[in-house]
Amino acid sequence: MTIVVPRHDEFQPFGWGLVKGLLVTASHLVRxxxxxxxxxxxxxxxxxxxxxxxxxxxxxxxxxxxxRYRGLPILLYEDSTQSELCTACMSCxxxxxxGIIHIEQGVDEVGKKIPYAQGFAIEYGTxxxxxxxxxxxxxxxxxxxxxxxxxxxxxxxxxxxKERLLHPVSYYREIAPTVWAExxxxxxxxxxxxxxxxxxxxxxxxx
Amino acid sequence: xxxxxxxxxxxxxxxxxxxxxxLNVGPQHPSTHxxxxxxxxxxxxxxxxxxxxxxxxxxxxxxxAEGRNYLQSIPYTDRLDYVCSMTNNHPYVMAVExxxxxxxxxxxxxxxxxxxELTRLLNHALFVxxxxxxxxxxxxxxxxxxxxxxxxxxxFEMASGSRMMCNYMRFxxxxxxxxxxxxxxxxxxxxxxxxxxxxxxxxxxxxEVLLARCKNVGILPPDRAVAYGVTGPVLRASTVAYDxxxxxxxxxxxxxxxxxxxxxxxxVYDRYLVRVYEMRQSVRILEQVxxxxxxxxxxxxxxxxxxxxKPPAGDAYARIESPKGELGFYLxxxxxxxxxxxxxRAPSFVNxxxxxxxxxxxxVADVIVIFGSIDVTMAEVDR
Amino acid sequence: MDLLIQGLNKLLGQVWPDWAVVxxxxxxxxxxxxxxxxxxxxLLTWVLRKGIGRFADRMGPNRxxxxxxxxxxxxxxxxxxxxxxxxxxxxxxxxxxxxxPDKGDKWLHRIAPVAxxxxxxxxxxxxxxxxxxxxxxxxxxxxxxVAVSSISTLALxxxxxxxxxxxxxxxxxxxxxxxxSYEVPMALSLVVPVLFAGSLSLNQIVQGQASWLGLRWYIxxxxxxxxxxxxxxxxxxxxxxxxxxxxxxxxxxxxxGYVTEYSGMKFALFFMGEFMNQFLVCAFATVLFLGGxxxxxxxxxxxxxxxxxxxxxxxxxxxxxxxxxWIRGTWPRLRxxxxxxxxxxxxxxxxxxxxxxxxxAVIVLSLLKK
Numbered sequence: 001m002t003i004v005v006p007r008h009d010e011f012q013p014f015g016w017g018l019v020k021g022l023l024v025t026a027s028h029l030v031r032x033x034x035x036x037x038x039x040x041x042x043x044x045x046x047x048x049x050x051x052x053x054x055x056x057x058x059x060x061x062x063x064x065x066x067x068r069y070r071g072l073p074i075l076l077y078e079d080s081t082q083s084e085l086c087t088a089c090m091s092c093x094x095x096x097x098x099g100i101i102h103i104e105q106g107v108d109e110v111g112k113k114i115p116y117a118q119g120f121a122i123e124y125g126t127x128x129x130x131x132x133x134x135x136x137x138x139x140x141x142x143x144x145x146x147x148x149x150x151x152x153x154x155x156x157x158x159x160x161x162k163e164r165l166l167h168p169v170s171y172y173r174e175i176a177p178t179v180w181a182e183x184x185x186x187x188x189x190x191x192x193x194x195x196x197x198x199x200x201x202x203x204x205x206x207x
Numbered sequence: 208x209x210x211x212x213x214x215x216x217x218x219x220x221x222x223x224x225x226x227x228x229x230l231n232v233g234p235q236h237p238s239t240h241x242x243x244x245x246x247x248x249x250x251x252x253x254x255x256x257x258x259x260x261x262x263x264x265x266x267x268x269x270x271x272a273e274g275r276n277y278l279q280s281i282p283y284t285d286r287l288d289y290v291c292s293m294t295n296n297h298p299y300v301m302a303v304e305x306x307x308x309x310x311x312x313x314x315x316x317x318x319x320x321x322x323x324e325l326t327r328l329l330n331h332a333l334f335v336x337x338x339x340x341x342x343x344x345x346x347x348x349x350x351x352x353x354x355x356x357x358x359x360x361x362x363f364e365m366a367s368g369s370r371m372m373c374n375y376m377r378f379x380x381x382x383x384x385x386x387x388x389x390x391x392x393x394x395x396x397x398x399x400x401x402x403x404x405x406x407x408x409x410x411x412x413x414x415e416v417l418l419a420r421c422k423n424v425g426i427l428p429p430d431r432a433v434a435y436g437v438t439g440p441v442l443r444a445s446t447v448a449y450d451x452x453x454x455x456x457x458x459x460x461x462x463x464x465x466x467x468x469x470x471x472x473x474x475v476y477d478r479y480l481v482r483v484y485e486m487r488q489s490v491r492i493l494e495q496v497x498x499x500x501x502x503x504x505x506x507x508x509x510x511x512x513x514x515x516x517k518p519p520a521g522d523a524y525a526r527i528e529s530p531k532g533e534l535g536f537y538l539x540x541x542x543x544x545x546x547x548x549x550x551x552r553a554p555s556f557v558n559x560x561x562x563x564x565x566x567x568x569x570x571v572a573d574v575i576v577i578f579g580s581i582d583v584t585m586a587e588v589d590r
Numbered sequence: 591m592d593l594l595i596q597g598l599n600k601l602l603g604q605v606w607p608d609w610a611v612v613x614x615x616x617x618x619x620x621x622x623x624x625x626x627x628x629x630x631x632x633l634l635t636w637v638l639r640k641g642i643g644r645f646a647d648r649m650g651p652n653r654x655x656x657x658x659x660x661x662x663x664x665x666x667x668x669x670x671x672x673x674x675x676x677x678x679x680x681x682x683x684x685x686x687x688x689x690x691p692d693k694g695d696k697w698l699h700r701i702a703p704v705a706x707x708x709x710x711x712x713x714x715x716x717x718x719x720x721x722x723x724x725x726x727x728x729x730x731x732x733x734x735x736v737a738v739s740s741i742s743t744l745a746l747x748x749x750x751x752x753x754x755x756x757x758x759x760x761x762x763x764x765x766x767x768x769x770x771s772y773e774v775p776m777a778l779s780l781v782v783p784v785l786f787a788g789s790l791s792l793n794q795i796v797q798g799q800a801s802w803l804g805l806r807w808y809i810x811x812x813x814x815x816x817x818x819x820x821x822x823x824x825x826x827x828x829x830x831x832x833x834x835x836x837x838x839x840x841x842x843x844x845x846x847g848y849v850t851e852y853s854g855m856k857f858a859l860f861f862m863g864e865f866m867n868q869f870l871v872c873a874f875a876t877v878l879f880l881g882g883x884x885x886x887x888x889x890x891x892x893x894x895x896x897x898x899x900x901x902x903x904x905x906x907x908x909x910x911x912x913x914x915x916w917i918r919g920t921w922p923r924l925r926x927x928x929x930x931x932x933x934x935x936x937x938x939x940x941x942x943x944x945x946x947x948x949x950x951a952v953i954v955l956s957l958l959k960k
Contacts, residue, residue, distance in 0.1 A: 343923030
């Protein structure tokens with residue numbers, strides 16, 4: 001079903017097309033003094049209509065981030081037992097397109113591998129923010145944080161080791177409740193099994 | 208204002224001893240939509256020849272994809288045409304689904320069409336804004352267009368997690384289901400967008416300065432357009448009614464009802480009008496898909512796919528109507544988890560080829576307008 | 591300045607000789623102009639940025655204020671709506687590195703900004719800002735303004751040539767062609783109020799428009815005065831390189847036209863010259879067509895009358911400037927050949943016809959009065 005677009009070839013006297021444009025901008029100018037059209041928590045949750053100022057006075061006002069927002073990856077540990085959810089299964093390292101996740105699996109006294117990440121590092125500088133690591137993790141331990149201002153003064157600060165990556169589950173539950181609700185059950189069930197297979201005291205985050 | 212002739216043959220002023228100058232519209236330029244270089248030969252202000260030089264944004268994406276498995280290449284497809292990331296994911300996942308024989312559930316198809324059409328609205332709004340910016344209306348039409356885009360970008364952020372590099376479609380469906388705030392917002396966007404297009408048209412479509420700048424500038428005859436392999440709104444403005452959505456009827460487009468706008472002459476003004484009309488048709492498609500989406504069950508968004516997809520050996524080509532033209536992915540698989548060949552048929556690259564023919568005989572100021580009207584994203588051209 | 595000389599004579603007439611008083615008056619007026627012109631420029635840039643922002647549904651600059659932020663970083667002590675932004679821009683311009691192209695003509699490159707700003711300042715001396723408040727009351731004021739303001743064309747040509755850059759050269763050539771072509775309709779449309787007033791002196795032209803409710807402003811002399819106003823405004827837009835005729839500095843085609851190779855204070859001087867020219871064109875249109883400083887309240891004696899006249903003058907000029915801003919925010923720009931086409935094929939015949947009919951009308955009216 002094709003349609004030929006009309007070309008407005010007719011002549012308009014007195015430059016009426018120009019004047020119409022001027023009237024449109026003038027209406028925006030006048031109305032911008034009477035209305036703010038913003039995405040700020042507490043005010044109207046979404047811009048409506050075409051008129052009004054739509055500037056958000058950052059950093060004093062910040063637009064809200066949705067739950068699924070993909071910032072940079074973080075690791076989670078459970079609040080009550082302070083044990084880390086990560087089992088060093090290497091799924092995220094395998095899933096990452098740029099290969100910036102470096103995991104070293106822990107070993108117990110005998111030399112057998114245990115479900116604990118001895119070393120865990122992510123290069124924040126190269127991260128694509130794609131979220132494939134969070135999709136791949138079966139234990140719900142690596143998730144995407146809601147960070148926006150990620151600039152650092154030197155490149156060394158972008159090499160994130162495990163202490164800097166660990167966040168409590170309550171933190172993630174607060175920023176992304178719907179996402180956590182989806183992975184919570186599975187994550188908690190598997191956490192029990194993981195804790196059982198670790199030697200005592202291993203994988204517990206100090207307070 | 209006067210109407211200039213379509214092709215203005217430069218005068219030969221032999222007795223004055225004039226010679227053409229070479230002007231380099233260089234890679235760093237405020238309005239070449241990315242890094243693009245043109246070597247212009249000018250006789251006064253009239254263009255005698257134009258040589259485009261590409262490759263400044265080459266990032267070896269096709270080679271990189273050969274070293275990663277199929278799922279890991281999806282973020283790379285986002286970065287092909289960064290303005291429309293959802294429509295970049297779509298043909299790629301379609302190609303893998305063709306290779307591996309994966310079915311897509313209905314709800315996922317509906318969501319994919321919604322995202323495609325929203326991307327079309329995004330791209331065309333940006334196009335119109337920046338066409339006006341290239342022509343000299345200092346940023347006001349751009350801001351109106353960007354403000355409308357903000358609403359759609361909020362929708363994307365809600366669904367996929369990111370405004371620009373969405374990484375949303377997966378093999379056999381989409382990554383996550385739509386959150387509950389999505390549908391009310393989508394309804395609001397669909398209600399308000401036609402008013403925005405009306406206001407834009409009121410401001411611009413009959414503006415005499417725009418008409419003087421755009422009419423009969425950069426005409427591409429239909430036979431030349433087909434010969435160059437041009438697709439998308441540029442082809443439709445040149446009176447050839449070819450839309451991949453109507454020809455291939457991929458995804459849900461076989462059931463949807465919309466018009467395909469076609470131009471009369473094939474100049475810059477026609478391309479602008481075609482895109483504005485396509486914006487209205489996209490809103491119409493969205494209204495229909497929203498009804499279809501309401502009939503599906505939430506939750507059924509991805510069919511059962513192994514974690515690492517290993518399609519059988521063979522090749523597949525899948526194409527969609529992206530906002531810039533026909534975007535196609537040609538995949539050759541050797542049975543392993545990494546592709547043997549990963550090839551992108553980028554619409555901007557092919558649409559750039561008639562640039563010299565369209566510009567010859569016009570002035571320097573027209574080159575920018577014609578280049579802007581083809582709607583190129585250099586990331587797609589160079590990959 | 592005559593007013594100032596009279597005042598100073600009253601103060602110092604007994605002590606100082608005449609020539610010293612005149613010299614002091616001249617020094618005062620020159621200082622006033624040198625202070626007022628950049629201040630006007632600053633105010634105009636502020637209005638521009640805020641205005642264009644509001645047209646596009648956003649605020650302009652709003653953070654340059656005074657005083658430190660409070661602890662929560664929510665408010666400055668005196669936010670000031672960004673009024674200090676021009677000062678911030680000025681500081682920025684001063685601290686930028688000054689680059690002169692190596693292969694270009696160095697002396698011409700240095701002279702060009704100066705040559706662009708001096709004519710603008712020169713015109714400030716003849717515009718009546720209030721009742722009898724003008725630097726010099728020339729009896730050929732109109733001719734002086736037109737002549738002096740065309741010197742800046744030369745400055746732009748010098749700038750484009752000396753930069754050793756094809757973009758600049760293109761910009762300079764376009765500028766020269768445009769400004770020379772639009773001088774003709776501009777000067778022709780200026781003849782109409784001169785015919786109505788019977789004098790070339792700006793002060794006399796303003797005083798000839800004294801009337802109740804502004805009915806004798808030359809813009810209301812339908813259709814001749816109105817047509818002359820519109821043609822003057824359009825040609826003036828082209829003279830000051832303003833949208834829709836801002837091809838010489840077309841940001842999207844030729845990077846920045848003739849100022850591509852300028853940085854730091856030299857660029858600031860060009861910028862200043864351009865804004866002052868825009869202000870002066872609006873002021874000139876006010877004086878010639880909109881009654882200058884006339885308005886209710888100027889008949890009062892003493893300081894109040896002067897204050898009212900200055901207020902009305904600036905109100906009218908800024909309204910015209912806002913119209914220019916409005917146009918700047920809305921319309922795209924014309925191409926060079928369309929621009930020249932418009933000047934020579936449309937405006938020149940219209941203005942010529944206008945002058946002819948006005949001349950005949952003035953003669954007929956004066957005969958009828960007798």
